[in-house]
Amino acid sequence: MNTAKVCQANLIATASGLSQQSNIEVIRHDVLSWLKRGCHAAKFNQPWAAENPGFNLVYLDPPYSSKLYSEVFKALLTGHWLQKDAVVICEHATNNSLETPMQWLEQDRRIYGSSALLFTNPPEQYPDDTDSKHPQTIQAK
Template identity: 30%
Template sequence: MRVVAGERKGMPLKAVTGTTTRPTTDKVKESIFNIIGPFFDGGIVLDLFAGSGGLGIETLSRGASKAIFVEKDGRAFQTLQDNIKKCRYEEVSETYKTDATRAVKGLIKRDLQIDYIFLDPPYRKTEYYDLLSTLIENDKLSKDAIIVCEHAVEVSLPSNYGPYQLTRQETYGSTIISIYRSTHM
């Protein structure tokens, strides 16, 4: 695993040991950013179920101004922190070792607008996709936010979350990437 592009291009990232997390492969990561935009002019990233932090770190490398990482698993959280430090992104990163539902409750209380969300919960935990609706209902997404969901091919996500429409789906083996964008654009 490595940072694919941007200011930290080529930087190797540690993967989480064991089988509790599924890191997004470099090929899939590259494809995601080819779809949502190769580079960014600022913006806040929310990487729920961050694992080793590959997607959030990639977004920072490509120009996002801040990333919020949420990871409950202890080993994954330590790997995440190590990767952020290695990439020298401590100043623009917030890390929370907590459950995604609790993290979203905390985010709702803050004055912020999220521009990019990466949501990759454990494949059997489809109820976590409801967190998108919670964030939208509490006006936590910018009007042109981009939502990227990674899920098993057996999981069908809705055609929209509020004003954010499913605009593209790509299949990679047993994984589907679903991308939502605002219809207000």
């Protein structure tokens, strides 16, 4: 079984425990060329995509030594890939601290051994005042 099929099976199994219906599609493509096409040019196999374009959750896990992070953040915004309440989770090496992109809101950071997660929201989600910002925590496991 290839990696995409395993991912899709895991996501479907996880979503079956949720109280609301989840729409899941795993896409196998070069991330930058696919994102640069823009959300409205992408073709999905799900009918929901035409009604509510964009993602509300993105999990980014490129090779840790790659320089893809900033380019993917930029392409997510310029291609209109995100719904306004989206969360983008970036996995990275603990010893290679990932900077929060300019104007993005850092929601949380978590450390799991040699891997770490950065949770962010797109910049247009929150007004630029301190009352609307989520607390930031670092949790070691």
